[in-house]
Every structure is written in C-alpha cells, then in structure tokens.
Amino acid sequence: MFLRVSLLSLLFLCFKTQAQEIACKFTVEGKVFDIVSQEAVPFVTVQIEGTTKGIAANENGEFKIENICTDEFNLVFTHIGYKRAVHHHDVYHEPPIIYLAADEQLLESIVVEGKVEVGDFQSNTVSSISSEEFHALESESFGDVVGSLSGINTLTTGQNIVKPVIHGVHSNRVLIINNGVRHEFQNWGAEHAPEIDPSLVDNLEVIKGAATVRYGPDALGGVILINPPPLELSSHLHGEVRLTGKSNGKSGESTIKLSKGFNRLSLMGETSWLRQGDLKAPDYNLTNTGKKEISYAGGIRYHLTSMDFEAYYSHFNQELGILRGAVNGNNEDVQNAIENEPPPDTGPFSYTINNPRQTVVHDLFKLKGVWTGKNQSASFQYGFQNNDRQEFDVRRGTNNELPNIDLKLKTHSLDLDWNHPTLGKWSGVVGIQNQFQDNDNIPGTNTPLFIPNYAQYRLGVFMIESIEIEANTYEVGLRYDYQFSSISGRQPDNTLFRNELDFQNVTATIGLKRAISSSTSFRSNLGTAWRPPNVSELYSFGRHQASIEYGLWRYQLDESGTVTTNQVLSELERPVDSEAGYKWINTLTVSKSKTDFELTGYINYINNFIFTRPAGITSTVRGAFPFFLYEQGNAIFWGLDWTSRHSINSLISADLRASYLWSQQTNGNLFVGQPPANTSLSLKVKPNISVFDQSEFRLNFNYTFKQFQAPRVIAIADIAIAQENGINIFDRENSTFDILKEPNGYLLVDFVWNSSIGKMEWNVGVKNLFNTSYRSYTNRLRYFADEMGRNFSLSLSYRL
Amino acid sequence: MKTCCYRHFIWLILILGCTTNDPAPENAEEIITIVTLNFDAPGGALPLVFEAVDPDGDGPQDLVIEDEIKLAPETQYVLTIDLLNSLNGDSISEEVAEEADEHMFFFSWTDGIFSSPSGSGNVNNGSSDVDYNDQDVNGLPLGLSTTWFTTNSGSGTFRILLKHQPGSKTGDSDATIGETDLDLTWNIAVE
CATH class of the missing domain: 2.60.40.1120 (Carboxypeptidase-like, regulatory domain)
Incomplete structure (x- = not known):
C-alpha cells in the first residue's frame, strides 16, 4: 500500500x-x-x-x-x-x-x-488500508478499522464506542475528512465516536503528520481521510451484496452497493443495516451492549469536457447501549463495580438496549465542482452536516425517558481550491476554507447544561508549494486561520452567561521527499498545528457518573487553594491560549521484490496542552467525589512505527507490525489510558485449491504489552479515608492518578479463511480464538468488565 | 461581554449573523440539596429534626451536616426522611415514594445505640434488621419511614444510604446493588 x-x-x-x-x-x-x-x-x-x-x-x-x-x-x-x-x-x-x-x-x-488527495503532501507519512484488508474489516466499527494500522490505536468506552488515536492523541486533536468535508460532530467527548459506517467507505488513508496547513485546525495528531466508492464514467452496472453474521452478540449485517457509469453521467447508491445484541466476555454476558445501525448514501456525477459536477448525500443513524454494570452513583458504587465479577446487573442475553445508551444521527450533503484546465485545476465544494446526539443515563422517574445530553450541531462549509500551473519548477495549491457552525442544546433534559450553545465562524487561507530538484522534492506550506465564536450558556441556577471569542493563528509546514534509490525513499516533514480550546474545555461543569469536572472558566482558585464555582470567567480573568503543536515525522521506505518495510519515527510537542488534574474531594449527599479542574501545560509525544511484508515463497507471506509510544507532560505528569506498545504478526498462505478460484488463510498473532508509563494509583478506599479525616490528598501532589493498576499484557490470536468461486466470496473467521480473558488499558470501562470473548464470523458477498 | 470585531471589518457581516441562541432554562430535577430527618415520638416525647444541606449540589462546596443527632434514652421514635431539591422546590422523597419498587434505604449505626433493631444495620450485611414501616408494590421494604427504640445511653455514628435499583430490587438485593442517590453519616448520641 x-x-x-x-x-x-x-x-x-x-x-x-x-x-x-x-x-x-x-x-x-x-x-x-x-x-x-x-x-x-x-x-x-x-x-x-x-x-x-x-x-x-x-x-x-x-x-x-x-x-x-x-x-x-x-x-x-x-x-x-x-x-x-x-x-x-x-x-x-x-x-x-x-x-x-x-x-x-x-x-x-x-x-x-x-493527484489523489494525499498528493498535496508528498513529504508526509501516509498509511492506508489495502482494498483486500479493508474488505475483511468492513463489518468492524470505524475506529477499529483505522486502529488496524500501525501507530494508530483506539480509545474505547466498552466495545461499541471506538475513537481513533493517532500517535497518542485523540478527539479534538485528530481530524477526519469524510468525502472531502471536515467531519463535524461532538468530538470533545471521549465517549463520542465518529458517526461513520465503514461498510460504505471505499478507501481510507491516515496522514500521521501535522497536516493543519491543508485541512485546518485540530489536526495536531494527524488526519484520517475516507472516501466513498469513486463515481466512474463508462462503467457497467456493478456492485455488491453482502451479508455478515457474528456469533458474539448474535449480530447480523447486510450491505448493498450499486453503481453505474454512462458516457457523461455516473450514479452510485449504497445502504447498510446492522443489529447486534449483548456481547459476551469469556466468562459472562456484557449486559446492555447491543447496537442498531442504519446508514445509506447516494452520489451523482456529471462530466463535461474540463468540468465535473458531483452531488453526494449520506445518512447515519445509530443507537448503542453502554455496559449496565459501569453505571455508578458515587465512589463506593465504583468500588463495588470493580470488585464484582461478573459486573453488577449482569443478565441473560438480549437485543434490548436500555439506559445508559446513546442515539446519534449524522447527515452529510455535498456539492462539488471541478474545472480542469491546462496544467491547472480549480474546485469549489459546499458541505452541509447535521449531527444530533442524545445520551441517556439511568435516572429516576419520568426523567429516565429523557436524555441528559441532547445536542444539535449544524455545519455549513465552503471551500475553494486552485492547483495553479507550474511557476518555473514550483507547483502547488492555494485555497480558502469557510465554515459556519451552530450548536444548540435541545430543551427538556431536566439537568444542568454540560456545554453551552455556540455559533462559530472559521476562515482559513492556505498555500502549499513543492519543487523538485534532482531526486529531492521540497515542500513548503503556510496557512492563516481565524475563528470567531459566540457563546451562551446557563449556570446550574439558570443564570445566563454569554461571551464572544476570537482566535487566530498562523501555521507552517516544511518537508522533504528523497528518492535514495529505485527501491528506497525517505520522507521528512515538520509541521505546526493548532486548535482553539473547545467549549467543553472552557465551560464544562458538573458530574458525569462518578467524576466531577470544571472547565477552565468555571472555577476560581484562591490563595489558600480553595475552589469556588459561583462565577463564570472570561478571557479577561483567565487568558486561555490555543494549543499549538509541533510534529516532526520521518519515514524510511524500502520496497524490494521479496521484502517491503517502512520505519517511522516522530516527535510531537504540544504547547498549552489542555488536560484535567485532580484538585480535591467534594462531599455531596451522594457521598464523596474527587473533582478535576481543566488546566494548561505542555506535553511531549514520541514514538516509532514499523511495518514490513516478507514473501517467503509464492504461497506464504508474513506481515509484521509494531508500534511504541512515549508520552508525558513536561511537568512529569503521565497520562491515563495511553496506548501501550503493541506488535502483531500476520501469516498468510495462498494455496491453489482447484475447487476455489482463490483461497487465503490468515493467522494473526497480536501482542499488547503492559503500559509501563502508567500514572500512580490511588485506590478509592484511600480517597474515602482521606475525606473522612479531612485531608486533601491532592494538596501536595496533584499529578494524575488512576484508581486501578494498569492491566497486564495479552496475546490475541485470530484466524480468517477467505475464498471465492465465480462471483461469490466468503470470509470465515474467528477472533480471540483461545477465548482469552483480558482487559485493554485504552478501554474506559476496563475497571468493570473483561473484553469480548471468542467471536466467530461468516460473511458472504456476491459481486455484480 | 467584549466586542471582538473592530479588527475584522471584512468579516463583520458574516459575524453579525454569527450569534447563538440562548439555551432554555433547565430544572436540575435530580439534585438533592436538603435532607431532613424527622424523629417523631409516638409516646409523647419531644419530636426532633436534623438537617444536612448541600446548597450547590454537585459544586465543590462541601455538604454540611448541621448538627449531631441527639435522642432521648429508652424512647420509641418513628423516623421519616424528607429529601428536597431547594433549587426548584421539588420533593425528591415524593419521587422516591412513587418509585418505591426501584428504591431502598439502608441504615447502619454503632452497636448499642438502639435496643431495637439490634445489631449494627443492613449496609454491610444483607439481612434486614431494620424496622421498615413502608413497602413497595412487591411487599419489599422502602424506608422513608422506619421505627427505632433507643437504649439508655450510647454514642457513635448513624449512616443512611439510598440505593436506586431499577429492575434489580429483590428480596436479596443488598446495599451493594444499584446506584447511590444518597449516602450520609451523622454523629449520634443518646443521652
């Protein structure tokens, strides 16, 4: 790839x-x-x-x-x-x-x-999933598909909520470009997964460097680019019908894709449906982990000489359950849930989805025009996105039917790009990106607002140029961004507060691509990236399950260290600077006839990094809770990724992947839940069996190490004892902590047999072959339950 | 509020369209800010009232237990618990009564304060040795009203735990089941 x-x-x-x-x-x-x-x-x-x-x-x-x-x-x-x-x-x-x-x-x-989209960045490190591999992963969640690449991990909340992590950063520090449009959703929440159905995606690429210059703020860790099937002209009616069943969760999924190209017109339509019941760990059910999903998309392209017009619409609708045993009212409940195995409220298998649950809807409409002239091209693109998110907790009385978070986010964007004719030896692209966003709390949650309403306007102007000198390609890029937001929220006593904010920033990138020999190339890219603080970091307030957080402008600290929250601050009382990242990434690629390998090394320094730290314990009628304050500091991430492919003979080949990440704040603080080192070996055998047109057996061994960079542990019992004795245990030492020790390393073995006769293809697989009980350090529910056990899957597809 | 736009005339028109709607007010219905313990003596002794107050709910301000519970010796008391959300005036104890089949109060105390019930309560062991005066539709205890006999003297602590057990309240469900809605510990003395 x-x-x-x-x-x-x-x-x-x-x-x-x-x-x-x-x-x-x-x-x-x-x-x-x-x-x-x-x-x-x-x-x-x-x-x-x-x-x-x-x-x-x-x-x-x-x-x-x-x-x-x-x-x-x-x-x-x-x-x-x-x-x-x-x-x-x-x-x-x-x-x-x-x-x-x-x-x-x-x-x-x-x-x-x-030029494919990544052509804008020749010096950056790009990983992609081959179409063969993608086919085998289509029925996984979007995060899990991306997470199969080396250097990419997942941050999960149970099994249904999966977010991609690029080189140790996630959420608002990773940007997703869905079909050429910035995917806009409530990305600030660790339990808010991107609303994308991978079964409708045709190709996926990850830019691992800081690519803010091309794609705008937030791309501190990298950018994930995904595209639907291309709209091709002069093609016969083709498509695919696919059915997938899995034993764990007794799930069923069906996908239909169709496309046809005429002389000047091309059409595409696809749809997917999924239903999943409670998943199962090796020793017990994971109650309330069902999922329902419906998605569809359609596209049309009209081609004129030197002009192309494209319209696209996609819809995604998902309802998912969260492990019932992870619900807790106070710290003692957390302790009970940790100690109980199976987790509390574990019941028999069911397809029913109860609280806690989430329902999310995402619509994307896009209109694009491309003009191709002599050695140049220009494009305009308008995008509209609608995202509805409702989250339901276990509540008392009629409130149990009401969401406690109910948000509607509407985004309009207009982008103009121009690939200018070469000027001397320089070629490049210039562009303008506009975005308008409106976020509203839907009334009727009967709970204080977690984030305020806001309207936001963004403007970006960029230029990327490259020049070839012998075997070297040099790249430079420059960008200016401006963001204005108008914010309106309410304090718990319903007092209104408003603010207007503006941020601006200049980002730059330089890079080199060098063809060392016909089989070896080297890329190096140094990029800056930025992101303004998001509304949740500034304004979040209150309790979510057993933790209480106060955003940067929702608390005051006096000289004695006492925290009060009766006032909402602004930039005048506490200036908050944008996060600024500096990422340097280097990749050596060697492609020989029997062996390919790629080694990537990176370092990412983030200035004004926004994080939460424990600041004290507050007692409420529910009992004692530690509370966390948002603060800013600096953080360093560095690491290595390795990918290699070796053909042993014409029948057997082996893939090896490994990744290592080191991350820390400059004040010595460690992060909770960073991906531990990981390595995988995949053996592929392609025997010639005369009955089948082709056949491939794949055996994967995946070993995840224990995270040796885990922060200190403060047991919940110690928090309770400190509170009883009136001691603030965070006074002297306020570094991050975890309430449980990091889990041990584990080995997982998967097996897949892929084969076809004529237009029929099937995949027979088993994940977690040995039904290993394990817990993943990057699963936010690791305190309460084991990961999923053995899972058999069968997938049949028929190609038209 | 500060005006931001003076430096950005070009974008003025766009920004004028860029103001957000004010969110509608929301009543935080589930917060309990005042817990009142009413000890009434059917035998005619003085009724006693004790309060715990947490004016900011989930805010960082600590809960304050106003005073120690002081009960008369060798007296029968009926304890009724009132839970109030003073932010909007809602009675949470009424809600709990309406959903009696999903809620249960558990109690624990220093041994020797009460002659009946004896022992030290049902928080740490499931056996119900509390005298509940109320029941849910399934005949299981609730605990908004309970009966207590004091000994002739003693002191220690008195803990009240309210659990929300939707779908999981049974004759066997103990204090480790469900989510905690209330967990308060008073100092108590019989003198």
Missing part, C-alpha cells in the same frame, strides 16, 4: 500530458500495473473506443498514443488473463494509471488519474 502511494507520486513526476490544440494532435500516455502485485504489466492492448487507433504497451507497461482527433475519448485496456477496463479520458486531466485485476480475482480493474 505504501508502495502504491510512492509509485503514484513518482509517476506524476514522470508523465505529463502533451495537450495540443491542433486537430488530431492530442496525445495520451500512461502506465499499466497489476492491482495486487503492483508490478507493471507489459504488452497490454490500449485502444480508443470506436476507432481503430490503438497501441500495445511496452515491456514496462508504458504506452503513448499520439495524433488523437478529439479531446475526450474512452480508452479500452485488454490483456489475456486480466479483466477488461474502460476509462473515459479527457486530455486536460492527469495521465491515467491503470490497475488491472486478474480474471480470477474479485477485484475490479481500476484507473486512477489526477
């Missing part, structure tokens, strides 16, 4: 369309690859449809057809043993790269043209 990205970048350097405006003077050139091996396919026949004009590619897979009379035409690629491919080309577009699929493969042949 890395190979493909680097090959693409190389190819863009090698081929340039020779467009001439004299009749029959148009030219097209390109190169043909095998989609699986990524090696050039020699002597492929290339023909212009409806004419006798054609040519055979040379032994390197390269072709060039000259003296073409029209500026738009269909190219037909045929070769023995491969599926035919048709590509509609106009001479203003980038040279096509053709990936042919062998007859016996289920994959379709594809053609790629133009």
Whole structure:
C-alpha cells in the first residue's frame, strides 16, 4: 500500500500530458500495473473506443498514443488473463494509471488519474488500508478499522464506542475528512465516536503528520481521510451484496452497493443495516451492549469536457447501549463495580438496549465542482452536516425517558481550491476554507447544561508549494486561520452567561521527499498545528457518573487553594491560549521484490496542552467525589512505527507490525489510558485449491504489552479515608492518578479463511480464538468488565 | 461581554449573523440539596429534626451536616426522611415514594445505640434488621419511614444510604446493588 502511494507520486513526476490544440494532435500516455502485485504489466492492448487507433504497451507497461482527433475519448485496456477496463479520458486531466485485476480475482480493474488527495503532501507519512484488508474489516466499527494500522490505536468506552488515536492523541486533536468535508460532530467527548459506517467507505488513508496547513485546525495528531466508492464514467452496472453474521452478540449485517457509469453521467447508491445484541466476555454476558445501525448514501456525477459536477448525500443513524454494570452513583458504587465479577446487573442475553445508551444521527450533503484546465485545476465544494446526539443515563422517574445530553450541531462549509500551473519548477495549491457552525442544546433534559450553545465562524487561507530538484522534492506550506465564536450558556441556577471569542493563528509546514534509490525513499516533514480550546474545555461543569469536572472558566482558585464555582470567567480573568503543536515525522521506505518495510519515527510537542488534574474531594449527599479542574501545560509525544511484508515463497507471506509510544507532560505528569506498545504478526498462505478460484488463510498473532508509563494509583478506599479525616490528598501532589493498576499484557490470536468461486466470496473467521480473558488499558470501562470473548464470523458477498 | 470585531471589518457581516441562541432554562430535577430527618415520638416525647444541606449540589462546596443527632434514652421514635431539591422546590422523597419498587434505604449505626433493631444495620450485611414501616408494590421494604427504640445511653455514628435499583430490587438485593442517590453519616448520641 505504501508502495502504491510512492509509485503514484513518482509517476506524476514522470508523465505529463502533451495537450495540443491542433486537430488530431492530442496525445495520451500512461502506465499499466497489476492491482495486487503492483508490478507493471507489459504488452497490454490500449485502444480508443470506436476507432481503430490503438497501441500495445511496452515491456514496462508504458504506452503513448499520439495524433488523437478529439479531446475526450474512452480508452479500452485488454490483456489475456486480466479483466477488461474502460476509462473515459479527457486530455486536460492527469495521465491515467491503470490497475488491472486478474480474471480470477474479485477485484475490479481500476484507473486512477489526477493527484489523489494525499498528493498535496508528498513529504508526509501516509498509511492506508489495502482494498483486500479493508474488505475483511468492513463489518468492524470505524475506529477499529483505522486502529488496524500501525501507530494508530483506539480509545474505547466498552466495545461499541471506538475513537481513533493517532500517535497518542485523540478527539479534538485528530481530524477526519469524510468525502472531502471536515467531519463535524461532538468530538470533545471521549465517549463520542465518529458517526461513520465503514461498510460504505471505499478507501481510507491516515496522514500521521501535522497536516493543519491543508485541512485546518485540530489536526495536531494527524488526519484520517475516507472516501466513498469513486463515481466512474463508462462503467457497467456493478456492485455488491453482502451479508455478515457474528456469533458474539448474535449480530447480523447486510450491505448493498450499486453503481453505474454512462458516457457523461455516473450514479452510485449504497445502504447498510446492522443489529447486534449483548456481547459476551469469556466468562459472562456484557449486559446492555447491543447496537442498531442504519446508514445509506447516494452520489451523482456529471462530466463535461474540463468540468465535473458531483452531488453526494449520506445518512447515519445509530443507537448503542453502554455496559449496565459501569453505571455508578458515587465512589463506593465504583468500588463495588470493580470488585464484582461478573459486573453488577449482569443478565441473560438480549437485543434490548436500555439506559445508559446513546442515539446519534449524522447527515452529510455535498456539492462539488471541478474545472480542469491546462496544467491547472480549480474546485469549489459546499458541505452541509447535521449531527444530533442524545445520551441517556439511568435516572429516576419520568426523567429516565429523557436524555441528559441532547445536542444539535449544524455545519455549513465552503471551500475553494486552485492547483495553479507550474511557476518555473514550483507547483502547488492555494485555497480558502469557510465554515459556519451552530450548536444548540435541545430543551427538556431536566439537568444542568454540560456545554453551552455556540455559533462559530472559521476562515482559513492556505498555500502549499513543492519543487523538485534532482531526486529531492521540497515542500513548503503556510496557512492563516481565524475563528470567531459566540457563546451562551446557563449556570446550574439558570443564570445566563454569554461571551464572544476570537482566535487566530498562523501555521507552517516544511518537508522533504528523497528518492535514495529505485527501491528506497525517505520522507521528512515538520509541521505546526493548532486548535482553539473547545467549549467543553472552557465551560464544562458538573458530574458525569462518578467524576466531577470544571472547565477552565468555571472555577476560581484562591490563595489558600480553595475552589469556588459561583462565577463564570472570561478571557479577561483567565487568558486561555490555543494549543499549538509541533510534529516532526520521518519515514524510511524500502520496497524490494521479496521484502517491503517502512520505519517511522516522530516527535510531537504540544504547547498549552489542555488536560484535567485532580484538585480535591467534594462531599455531596451522594457521598464523596474527587473533582478535576481543566488546566494548561505542555506535553511531549514520541514514538516509532514499523511495518514490513516478507514473501517467503509464492504461497506464504508474513506481515509484521509494531508500534511504541512515549508520552508525558513536561511537568512529569503521565497520562491515563495511553496506548501501550503493541506488535502483531500476520501469516498468510495462498494455496491453489482447484475447487476455489482463490483461497487465503490468515493467522494473526497480536501482542499488547503492559503500559509501563502508567500514572500512580490511588485506590478509592484511600480517597474515602482521606475525606473522612479531612485531608486533601491532592494538596501536595496533584499529578494524575488512576484508581486501578494498569492491566497486564495479552496475546490475541485470530484466524480468517477467505475464498471465492465465480462471483461469490466468503470470509470465515474467528477472533480471540483461545477465548482469552483480558482487559485493554485504552478501554474506559476496563475497571468493570473483561473484553469480548471468542467471536466467530461468516460473511458472504456476491459481486455484480 | 467584549466586542471582538473592530479588527475584522471584512468579516463583520458574516459575524453579525454569527450569534447563538440562548439555551432554555433547565430544572436540575435530580439534585438533592436538603435532607431532613424527622424523629417523631409516638409516646409523647419531644419530636426532633436534623438537617444536612448541600446548597450547590454537585459544586465543590462541601455538604454540611448541621448538627449531631441527639435522642432521648429508652424512647420509641418513628423516623421519616424528607429529601428536597431547594433549587426548584421539588420533593425528591415524593419521587422516591412513587418509585418505591426501584428504591431502598439502608441504615447502619454503632452497636448499642438502639435496643431495637439490634445489631449494627443492613449496609454491610444483607439481612434486614431494620424496622421498615413502608413497602413497595412487591411487599419489599422502602424506608422513608422506619421505627427505632433507643437504649439508655450510647454514642457513635448513624449512616443512611439510598440505593436506586431499577429492575434489580429483590428480596436479596443488598446495599451493594444499584446506584447511590444518597449516602450520609451523622454523629449520634443518646443521652
């Protein structure tokens, strides 16, 4: 996969369309690859449809057809043993790269043209999931799919809420670009997962460097780019019907995808449905961990010579349950829940979803136009997103039917980009990004507002330029951002407070990509990133389960260290600076015939890092609680990622992945729940079994180490004793703490058999083969229950 | 409130459209701010009232238990518990009574203060040795009203624990089941 990205970048350097405006003077050139091996396919026949004009590619897979009379035409690629491919080309577009699929493969042949999104960042480290691997992961949650890449982990709340973590940072420090639009949701909450259904996604890439310059604030850790299936012209009706069943949770999922391309028009539609009951740990049920999901999407593209218009709509609707045994009213309840195994309120299997639960809806509408001219292109894109989030806790009386968090977030965005013609040796892109956002609390929760209402306007202007000098490509980027927000909230006694805030920032990036030899390349990127503090960090107030937090502007500390919260502050009393990140990331990539490997090293320094620290214990009628205050400091993250692939012979290959992260605040404070070191080995065997068209057996060993960088432990009993004796245990030492020791390391073994006959394909798999009981350090419910036990899955798909 | 826009004339028009709606007021219905213990003596002794107050609910201000419980020796008392949300005037004890089948009070005390019930309460062991005067629809005890006989003298602590046990309140459900709505410990003396 890395190979493909680097090959693409190389190819863009090698081929340039020779467009001439004299009749029959148009030219097209390109190169043909095998989609699986990524090696050039020699002597492929290339023909212009409806004419006798054609040519055979040379032994390197390269072709060039000259003296073409029209500026738009269909190219037909045929070769023995491969599926035919048709590509509609106009001479203003980038040279096509053709990936042919062998007859016996289920994959379709594809053609790629133009710079892919990541092309804007040649010096940055990009990881992607190959289409084969993606197919096997489609029925997982979005976070779990992203988490399968090296250097990416997940922050989970039980099994249903999964957030991606890039190099140790998450939530508002990771940006998701869904179909070219910044995915906007209530990202501040650790228990708010992105509303994306991976079964409708076609490709996924992760930029591991700070890519704020291109994509805007928040991208301190990195950027996740996801795209639906491309809208291709001149393609036959194709698609897929897929059914998946899993034993753990007795879940069923069905997905249908269809697309058809005409001469100028292309259409795409897809839908997915999922139902899951209570999951099961090896020794007991995980009561109330069911899930329901419905999602659908549709797209249309209209093509004119040098113009393309695209409209897209997607809808996501999810209801999910949270482990019943994780609910608690005070610290003693937490202690009971920790000590009890199985967790409290464990019941028999059920599909019913009770409180605590979440319902989320996300809609995206997008309109895009692209103009392609001579050596340049420009695009505009309008996006509208609607996100509804309701969270239900276990409450008394009729309040049990009411959400305690009920938020509606509407986002409009308008982006303009221009890939300018090369100026001397410089090529690049400039753009303007506008965003307007409106967040409202829906009345009727009967609980104090956790975050206030706000309206927010953002403007960003950026420029990224690159220059090639011999084997080196140098990149520079610069961006200016401005953000204005209007905030209105209420204190618990319903006193209104308002504020207006503005933030602005300049970010920059420099990078180098160097082709050391034909098989080895090196990338280095130094990027700055920023993000303004979000409303929850400034204004959050109150108790959520057994912890109480006060945002940066919701508390005052007097000289004796006493905390009061009767006043709402502003930037005048307590200035809060934006977080500013500096991430330097380096990657060495070696691709040889039998072995590929990639080694990445990074360091990320974040200034004004916003975090919570324990500040004291407050007693309420429910008992004693520790409370946490938001503060700012500085933090350092560094680490290494390794990915390699080794072909032992034509039948057997092995993939090895490992990642290590070190993170700490500069005052010595450690973080709770950072991903521990992790390594995985995947053995693949592809035997030739005559009954099947193709067959692959995969055995995965995944070992997660114990987190040796875990903070100190203060048991709940010690908190209670301190409170009884009137001692503030956080007076002298206010570093972060955990209430339980970090879990031990664990080995998980998975097995998958993937095979096909004709257009039928199936995946038979088992996860956690040995039904190992374990707890993950990055699961926020690790105190209460084990992770999921053995899970058999069967997935059948039929390709049209 | 400060005006932000003087430096940004270009964006003035956009920003004028950028003001948010005020959120509607919300009544925090579940907070208990005042807990009142009414000790009434059917035998004619002086009725006694004790309060615990937490004016800011989940705020950092500590709960204050106003005074020590002082009971007369060798006297029968009926204890009724009132729970109030003074932020909006709602009676939480009425809500608890309406949902008696999901709630239960547990008590523990220093041995020797009461002659009946004897022992030290049902917080740490499930056996019900508290004299409940009220029951839910399933015939299980609730505890908004309980009966106590004092000894001739003694002192120590008196703890009241209210558990919310939706779907899990049974004859066997003890004080470790469910979520805690209330957990208060008073100093107590019989003299």
